[in-house]
Amino acid sequence: MKLSEGVEAAIHSAAMLAGVEGGATMPASALAEAFGLSPSYLLKHLQALTAARILESVPGPSGGYRLARVPEKISLLDIVLAVEGPRPAFRCGEIRRNSPARIDASAYVQPCGINAAMLRAERAYRAALAAEKLSDIVTEFMADADSRVVHAACAFAAQHARPQKSASRS
Structure with missing residues (x-):
């Protein structure tokens, strides 16, 4: 299975935002700079998150992005589904029915075994x-990197964090 590069960008961005304290935000341009990404490319994924x-988007000249939930309540599955969508990676096209023998559809009442396994x-x-959980990834990074x-990473986040008046992470 191959996930898009957007998943990596989204996870890294969320992890960096997990280190921004006090409800501060970080602009998309700073997140893009942190990972050497095109701002327009990353913006698409930040919008999906x-x-x-x-994530929560805070408008205005001192706005940006911040986590909408605490990192303990954000899973990698949440991020993957936000970027890739909810559909399964494998989509059975029932090609088993395309035999040149043209067997009647009634012969295929059992679900495709390959689809079931996938x-x-x-x-x-x-x-x-x-x-x-995002919190576990951040904790492991802080301990092992x-x-x-x-x-x-911490200096970059601190330099680009934009303090806000209020925050609503739950």
């Missing part, structure tokens, strides 16, 4: 993503 209520795998994959990388 906002529509899914993972859907079982999809459920397991989604369950694993649902168990992975090279201290230079941690320091640079």
